[in-house]
Amino acid sequence: MELRQLEYFVAVVEEANFTRAAERVHVAQPGVSAQIRRLERELGQELLDRSGRTVRPTAAGEAVLPHARAALAAVAAARGAVDELAGLVRGHVAVGMVTAGPTGTVADMLAGFHAEHPGVGISLAEDTSERLLAALREGRIDVALVGLAGPPPPGVSVQVLVDEPFVAAAPPGDPLAAHDAVTLQALCARELIALPRGTGLRTALDTACARAGLTPRVAFEASDPNVLARLSARGLGVAVLPTTVAAAHATELRSVTITRPGLRGRIALAWRSDGPASSAAAALIGHARLTLPGLAPAQTTDARSMSETSAPDSSSRRNS
Structure with missing residues (x-):
């Protein structure tokens, strides 16, 4: 499991759209889709419902979402702590x-x-x-x-x-x-x-x-x-x-x-x-x-x- 996979997953959920999520993370849409598919294979569950006009998290996706956000926040906090120590x-x-x-x-x-x-x-x-x-x-x-x-x-x-x-x-x-x-x-x-x-x-x-x-x-x-x-x-x-x-x-x-x-x-x-x-x-x-x-x-x-x-x-x- 990679941080970028969690970042892309959170972006797709919040944007409810792969194209907008790809623009937000500055990555081509196929790259976003591929990384999320890898995350789903690793977890053994589909995280996103792609059947409708907008993309929605599945039940498994809803369960994963707060943990993904927490992981990204923890990484941001770690970087912030280092920056603060360095006076940046x-x-x-x-x-x-x-x-x-x-x-x-x-x-x-x-x-x-x-x-x-x-x-x-x-x-x-x-x-x-x-x-x-x-x-x-x-x-x-x-x-x-x-x-x-x-x-x-x-x-x-x-x-x-x-x-x-x-x-x-x-x-x-x-x-x-x-x-x-x-x-x-x-x-x-x-x-x-x-x-x-x-x-x-x-x-x-x-x-x-x-x-x-x-x-x-x-x-x-x-x-x-x-x-x-x-x-x-x-x-x-x-x-x-x-x-x-x-x-x-x-x-x-x-x-x-x-x-x-x-x-x-x-x-x-x-x-x-x-x-x-x-x-x-x-x-x-x-x-x-x-x-x-x-x-x-x-x-x-x-x-x-x-x-x-x-x-x-x-x-x-x-x-x-």
Whole structure:
């Protein structure tokens, strides 16, 4: 059994395609296929189901996958330990960012890291928070900027950068705009405009509704909160937005406090609790924690400190 066979196997599983996996590992596709076939013959089991349009791991492949990832991570850690001993920081780091996240802030952070460590390759990908956290836990990325509706999942530590309430936003002519606050129940009676499932904002909304026995009527979805605001401004529904986004569209939209319960969301820097896989990843995490603006740099995986919804707001003068 060779490390390259494990590397190719993991790449095919994650890409669900031999061609994309070959491009990822910079090897011709027949070479990838041949090495995986050799691994299967050695183990005496087929690891991949090649019968469908996408390649999927078999039951044997699912059993082998975590061990293959662990072996590759151990090798990367060994190389990182040697580099650290020699005072070197090199290799590659993979960064994830929630779609429509603070692109400029992340770009500045990565530019600063590149200036300090020019020998480290950097890749950046956008996705939903749910998929980014899964990739982080599986070791496919080293650090991520994600949206959180509650505590981080097991095995993930975070540094909260932004913590703000969500509001309902509607144009001035909408009946909702005449109110200072709206209950979650009343909000669910309206057609809503929200981020897609898997995002921190949508998770906060869906979780709060489920706890209250409500079903939100989401008529429009978009991955950019600013698009949600523009759709609402054109009378297509009530947008559920972070406070800062709603404030940026104050000339077009009226922000209404959501109560019983209120909703909060967080943007956080996230990394694996058991530590980075390489010295390059460790350097990136340290650099990001020092340079990204935000709240106090405290790690937490405590659900009590990161509740999914805030306490009901009883201070508003008029409720819808």
